[in-house]
Amino acid sequence: MSQSQSLGAQSLGANDGSRVAVIGAGAIGLGIGWRLARAGCKVTVFDRGEAGRSASWAAGGMLAAGVETEPGEETLWQLAAWSQRLWPDFRYALQAETGQDIGYRDEGTMVVALTRDDLEQLRFNYEFQRSLGIELEWLAGSEARRREPYLNAGTTAAVYCRHDHQVDNRALVTALKPALLKAGGELREHAEVKGIEIAEGKVIGVQVGDTFHPADVVVVAAGAWSRDLPGLPEAERPPVRPIRGQLLVLKMNPAEPLLRHVLWAPKAYVIPRRDGRLLIGATTEERGFDTRPTAGGVFSLLEGAWRALPGIEELVLDEIVVGFRPGSRDDAPILGPTAVDGLVMATGHHRNGILLTPATVEAISQYILTGKTVTAIQPFLPNRFRSPESAALSGLAART
Ligand code: GLY
Secondary structure (H helix, E strand, O other): OOOEEEOHHHOOOOOOOOEEEEEOOOHHHHHHHHHHHHOOOEEEEEOOOOOOOOHHHHOOOEEOOOOOOOOOOHHHHHHHHHHHHHHHHHHHHHHHHHOOOOOOEOOOEEEEEOOHHHHHHHHHHHHHHHHOOOOOEEEEHHHHHHHOOOOOOOOOEEEEEOOOEEOOHHHHHHHHHHHHHHOOOEEEOOOOEEEEEEEOOEEEEEEEOOEEEEOOEEEEOOHHHHHHOOOOOHHHOOOEEEEEEEEEEEEOOOOOOOOOOEEEEOOEEEEEOOOOEEEEEOOOEOOOOOOOOOHHHHHHHHHHHHHHOHHHHHOEEEEEEEEEEEEEOOOOOEEEEOOOEOEEEEEOOHHHOOOOHHHHHHHHHHHHHHOEEEHHHHHHOHHHHOOHHHHHHHOOOOOO
16 A cells, blocks of 8 residues: 555644543454554553453454455455555564464355255355455355355255455453563553543543543554443544444364355354364354343344254353444544544444454554554544535445
């Protein structure tokens, strides 16, 4: 990404030694903290609970920039594709820093059709995604089953994307913690930010319990909780709400896995991990922050996965996970500076937090270090929600 744009009065241009407070220790917050600590900033990452245990823990870890792109998401595709390209280097840097394997797998992703309706939908998405330049392979049902022998015998066709990889999101956040600390950053868990402090249009720090923590820059990376952070000026509250997802974890014999690719079936996705876990996700629900799983959610996931991969019925159901995606008003992330000097957003990643981690880390860190916004995030600046005019300028339609 070569092009960038300076934001004049709002630019930070922080030099090494700047004090940065990051609110939220998910993959995004930890990643930004790691990167800035490596660049010499004095970073503290705060989390109201245990680091990495919210949306980052409940995610699937699919790096599916290709097969998940739908009509209307052409701008998001650019950002997602950039992040997908950054992923291998991000992975190698993190593994080199920590010596930890983050479960990156590059077998690719397969999308299957089981019925006539599915086939039409698959063909439509295939044509659309190919029109964006996404590299896809159309497979006959027999070829899909040759590659994945446990697929339903009635599989009519499939699309294969070799660039859509996966990472173990839990291993990712587990590695980001020591990476942050090793780079000189500080992690404060169970430390809820009670107030973002602003004076004369500039952030001056955060209040955590009875302690004031001074900072030149405050990064909001609190996912679905970003909107309600105390101390945010009304005009700067990101329009983010929790989009609940339930996900199941089954256990396979790792020596005889039922699946090797990430699989998108019409009503569920299925992700095999090397250690034998088989993830089935995920529901999309508007239920606020309710953490209780439902029979309907579990039923629909099992049915959706079972139709594509009947062998799952023999597996042990090990875990039911409930997570909260940070969904924004236009379903796109909210990235970059606000009208308050030093207050920076890195939130609203909705279904794409893990995929967009490297691009977010890179773009937000570059902004904090140089005061410039890379081209890739210009459509996703927080100011697009200020008025219909600014939304139109960003090229994203504001939804209510
Ligand atoms: N990215 C998968 C999901 O949000 O369910």
